[in-house]
Amino acid sequence: MAEPLRWAPPDDPRDLPTATVEKIRGAMRLSVVNSDALALGLLPGMTLADARARIPELRVFDCDPHADQDWLERLCDGARRYTPMAALDPPHGLVLDITGCAHLFGGESELVDDALDRLAHSGMRVRHALGLTPEAAHALARFAAAPAPDEASALRRLPVAALRLEEESELALRRAGLKTVGDVASRPTATLAARFGAGAVDAVHRLLGKAAKPLDPRQVAAAISLERRFPEPVARTAYALAVLKELVVEAVGKLGERGQGGRRFTATFFRSDGMAFPLRVETSLPVRNPPAIMRLFRERIDSLSDPIDPGFGFDLVRLSVPVAEALGPTQLALKGGEERQNGESAALVDALSTRNGRLRIQRLLPQDKHIPEQAQLALPAVENRTPAIWEAPEPGEPPLRPLHLFDPPQVIEVMAGVPEGPPVQFRWRRSLHQVSRYEGPERIAPEWWKASDGALEGHGLTRDYYRVEDARGRRFWIFRNGLFGAETKNPNWFVHGLFA
Amino acid sequence: MCVNDSISALDALRARIDRLGDGRDRRVSGSFSAGHAGLDAAIGGGLARGRLHEVFGAEPEDAGSASAFTLLLALLAETSGEAAQASPLLWLRTDDAMRRSGMPYGPGLADMGIDPAGIILAVMPDALALLRAAADALRCPALCAVVIECWGSPKILDLTASRRLTLAAESAGTTALLLRMDAQPSPSTAETRWRIAAAPSAPLAANAPGHSSFDIDLLRRRAGPDGLAWRLEWNRDQRCFVEPPLPGAVVPVPAPGPAADGGALALGAAG
Known part of the structure; x- marks a missing residue:
C-alpha cells in the first residue's frame, strides 16, 4: 500500500536530483533515481x-540493498501499529x-493520513493506494496514471507492466497489441493461457480479485x-515500562x-514518528510470574548497546x-522443594541468556558420532531443557577422551x-614436550559412507590418535x-585435546 | 507457662545476638570433603561451603589438570556431605579461555566421573561480564557450585571483586570456585588457595598413560597452616583422591628363599 520511494535526510533540501549507483556490467550505473531526477530525464540503468554530464548537480549515493532491506523491515515493524498483517513487498514497498x-483510526482515509504523516516525519516520500487485493494496491500505487471512477476501471486502465510478469511474457503481450490490463482481461482465458502461459492468467485473476493469494x-x-x-x-521510558508492567x-x-x-514475550514500543522498538525475551520454562518477566525485560534493556531512545515520545506499547x-496451577512448596530449585536455576539461565545472548549459555548434548568433534553439541540452555543421558565410562579405565577439546585442532x-x-617429542605453542608415555594409535576413519563417489575429499583423512x-x-x-603413504606423503600432526 | 516464657526470652536473646553481627545472613552450611583424608585434615575437615576457593593453574599447559581439579571439587561439593542432592553446576568461562584451552568436552567429562548433563556452560565476552554473571549466579541457591574460570590477570579482578564474590557466595550458601590460569596469586578473600599442576601418572600396561594425577599445593588457608603439598591420583569409581602407587611398586622385594623361586615370583608379579 505504501511505497517509500527514496530516503532523503530530513535536513537536506528535498528538490535535488538524487540517485544511487551500483556496478552493473562493468560500469557504474544508476540503480534508483528520485522523482526530481526522473523529471530531469534520468533513468535507472543509465551510466x-x-x-553527470547531463545533470552536474546530481547527488549520488552507493546502493546498499541490505541497508534498504533493514530500513524497510523497521518500517514494517512500525506499521504493525495499524494491523498485525503487515508484510514486506521488496524491494521498496510494504x-x-x-x-x-x-475503524480503529476513524476510517480508511484517516488511517492513510496517519501513516503518511508518520512516514513524512521520517523523511520518506511515499506513494500509496488502497485496493481490494494486495496485488491491486501494489499495481495502483506504482502504475496509476489517470483518475478513474472506481477501482475496477482504474485497474483495467493500468499498463500490462502492472501484472508483474516476466519480461518475455510482458514483451509478448505488448507485441500482441495488448497494452493495458483491460485488454488482457477481455481476451478469453484459454487463449491467453495457450499463448502467454498460465502465469499470465493467474496474474490477471489476482489483480482483478478473482483469485486470492494470502498475504x-x-x-x-x-x-x-x-x-x-x-x-x-510519552517521552519517559520509565513510564512506558510501568505501562509494560501493567500489560x-x-x-x-x-x-x-x-x-x-x-515461553517468549515481545514488548514493542511504538514511537510517534513511526519507528518501533521490539524487545524479545525468552524463558526456558513456561512462566506466569510478572516480576520474573519484568526482570528479564529490564535485563534486556540493560544489555542493549544503545538505550531505547524515546525521541518525541512513545504513543503505543504492545505486549x-x-x-x-501448558503450565498447570503451581502449589507453593512449604520448604525448599525440588520444583522450586529447578525453577530457580532456570530463572538464572533465563537472566544470563537475556543479558548476554542465548548462544552464550549452553548445555552439552551427546551425539551418536564417532568423529570426536561431532560427538557433542553445545546448544542454548534456554531451549535444551531435558537432561541428556551420557554414556558411563568403563570402570577401572583411565580417561580415554580429553577434558578440553580444540576445535579446530592445533597444528x-x-x-x-x-x-x-x-611421536617422540612435539612442539606445541613454542614449547617442546618430550613424550614419556603413550598409548595408541586409536584409528578413527572419516565417514566414508557419506562420500558419494568413493572420493574422500571434504570428508577428512584417517586419523591416528595417541594419548x-x-x-x-x-x-x-x-x-x-592421514595414513602415511596411502593417503598423504607428509602427514600433519595436531593436538586435539588436553587430558586432566 | 514458665517454659513458654523462657523460650520467648531465648528467642529475644537470639534476635539480639543476630543484630549484634553485621546484619548479614551467613548461611554457610558446613563443609564438604575434598576427597582425601590428608587434604581434609590439612584444611580443618573439608572445604567450607558458601565460600570462595581459588585454584591456580601452575602453567597454561596445566589447563586440563587445573580445570579438572576445580570441577572435581564442585562434584564433591554436590555429592558429599549431608546436603547431597543433584543440582546443576555453572561453569563460567570467557571467549579467551575457549580459545586458549579449547572447549569443554562431554565424553572427557564423563570419563572423569562428572556428568556433563549437570553442567551449564556460560561463555562470556570479557572478564567484566564474567564477574557480573558470577555474582548473580552465586546468589542462586539452586546451584551447588559456580566455577569461574579466568585467564590472565584482568584489572577488575581485584580484592574488591573477590570480596563481592565472597559476599554473594555467603548470601546463598553456593560455593564459589575461582579458577585462575596464567596468573599470579594476588590478595583476595578466598578461604583456601590451591596450585595445581599435572603430575606424571602411574603407567599402565605397555607404558600407557594412567589415571589423572595432580600435584596439589595448598598455597594459603585463612585459618591454619599452609604450604603443604600432595601428589594424588583421581579414582573415578570411588569418587576420591588416592595416593598413587609408588613407582616401582610393581617389582616386589624378592622373598627369602632359593634364587630361582624369587626370580620367578618377581617376574610373575611384574607381568
Whole structure:
C-alpha cells in the first residue's frame, strides 16, 4: 500500500536530483533515481558518467540493498501499529491488510493520513493506494496514471507492466497489441493461457480479485497480544515500562485462564514518528510470574548497546506472547522443594541468556558420532531443557577422551621415530614436550559412507590418535592426519585435546 | 507457662545476638570433603561451603589438570556431605579461555566421573561480564557450585571483586570456585588457595598413560597452616583422591628363599 520511494535526510533540501549507483556490467550505473531526477530525464540503468554530464548537480549515493532491506523491515515493524498483517513487498514497498482495522483510526482515509504523516516525519516520500487485493494496491500505487471512477476501471486502465510478469511474457503481450490490463482481461482465458502461459492468467485473476493469494505477514500475530495507546506521546521510558508492567500482569491473567505459561514475550514500543522498538525475551520454562518477566525485560534493556531512545515520545506499547506452553496451577512448596530449585536455576539461565545472548549459555548434548568433534553439541540452555543421558565410562579405565577439546585442532611439529610410528617429542605453542608415555594409535576413519563417489575429499583423512604424556606429566590427545603413504606423503600432526 | 516464657526470652536473646553481627545472613552450611583424608585434615575437615576457593593453574599447559581439579571439587561439593542432592553446576568461562584451552568436552567429562548433563556452560565476552554473571549466579541457591574460570590477570579482578564474590557466595550458601590460569596469586578473600599442576601418572600396561594425577599445593588457608603439598591420583569409581602407587611398586622385594623361586615370583608379579 505504501511505497517509500527514496530516503532523503530530513535536513537536506528535498528538490535535488538524487540517485544511487551500483556496478552493473562493468560500469557504474544508476540503480534508483528520485522523482526530481526522473523529471530531469534520468533513468535507472543509465551510466553515471552520462548522468553527470547531463545533470552536474546530481547527488549520488552507493546502493546498499541490505541497508534498504533493514530500513524497510523497521518500517514494517512500525506499521504493525495499524494491523498485525503487515508484510514486506521488496524491494521498496510494504503491504498492509487493513481489513477490519480501519475503524480503529476513524476510517480508511484517516488511517492513510496517519501513516503518511508518520512516514513524512521520517523523511520518506511515499506513494500509496488502497485496493481490494494486495496485488491491486501494489499495481495502483506504482502504475496509476489517470483518475478513474472506481477501482475496477482504474485497474483495467493500468499498463500490462502492472501484472508483474516476466519480461518475455510482458514483451509478448505488448507485441500482441495488448497494452493495458483491460485488454488482457477481455481476451478469453484459454487463449491467453495457450499463448502467454498460465502465469499470465493467474496474474490477471489476482489483480482483478478473482483469485486470492494470502498475504505473508512479517510476523505472525501472537495468540495473546495486548496494547495500550496514549493520547499524548510519552517521552519517559520509565513510564512506558510501568505501562509494560501493567500489560504483563494482564497477559499473565490471560495465560492463567488458558492454563498456559509464556515461553517468549515481545514488548514493542511504538514511537510517534513511526519507528518501533521490539524487545524479545525468552524463558526456558513456561512462566506466569510478572516480576520474573519484568526482570528479564529490564535485563534486556540493560544489555542493549544503545538505550531505547524515546525521541518525541512513545504513543503505543504492545505486549505479545508468541510462544506459550501448558503450565498447570503451581502449589507453593512449604520448604525448599525440588520444583522450586529447578525453577530457580532456570530463572538464572533465563537472566544470563537475556543479558548476554542465548548462544552464550549452553548445555552439552551427546551425539551418536564417532568423529570426536561431532560427538557433542553445545546448544542454548534456554531451549535444551531435558537432561541428556551420557554414556558411563568403563570402570577401572583411565580417561580415554580429553577434558578440553580444540576445535579446530592445533597444528604441532612432531618428531617420530618412523613416519607411521608414535611421536617422540612435539612442539606445541613454542614449547617442546618430550613424550614419556603413550598409548595408541586409536584409528578413527572419516565417514566414508557419506562420500558419494568413493572420493574422500571434504570428508577428512584417517586419523591416528595417541594419548601421550610428557616428561612433566601433562597428558595430551594428539593425532596424525592421514595414513602415511596411502593417503598423504607428509602427514600433519595436531593436538586435539588436553587430558586432566 | 514458665517454659513458654523462657523460650520467648531465648528467642529475644537470639534476635539480639543476630543484630549484634553485621546484619548479614551467613548461611554457610558446613563443609564438604575434598576427597582425601590428608587434604581434609590439612584444611580443618573439608572445604567450607558458601565460600570462595581459588585454584591456580601452575602453567597454561596445566589447563586440563587445573580445570579438572576445580570441577572435581564442585562434584564433591554436590555429592558429599549431608546436603547431597543433584543440582546443576555453572561453569563460567570467557571467549579467551575457549580459545586458549579449547572447549569443554562431554565424553572427557564423563570419563572423569562428572556428568556433563549437570553442567551449564556460560561463555562470556570479557572478564567484566564474567564477574557480573558470577555474582548473580552465586546468589542462586539452586546451584551447588559456580566455577569461574579466568585467564590472565584482568584489572577488575581485584580484592574488591573477590570480596563481592565472597559476599554473594555467603548470601546463598553456593560455593564459589575461582579458577585462575596464567596468573599470579594476588590478595583476595578466598578461604583456601590451591596450585595445581599435572603430575606424571602411574603407567599402565605397555607404558600407557594412567589415571589423572595432580600435584596439589595448598598455597594459603585463612585459618591454619599452609604450604603443604600432595601428589594424588583421581579414582573415578570411588569418587576420591588416592595416593598413587609408588613407582616401582610393581617389582616386589624378592622373598627369602632359593634364587630361582624369587626370580620367578618377581617376574610373575611384574607381568
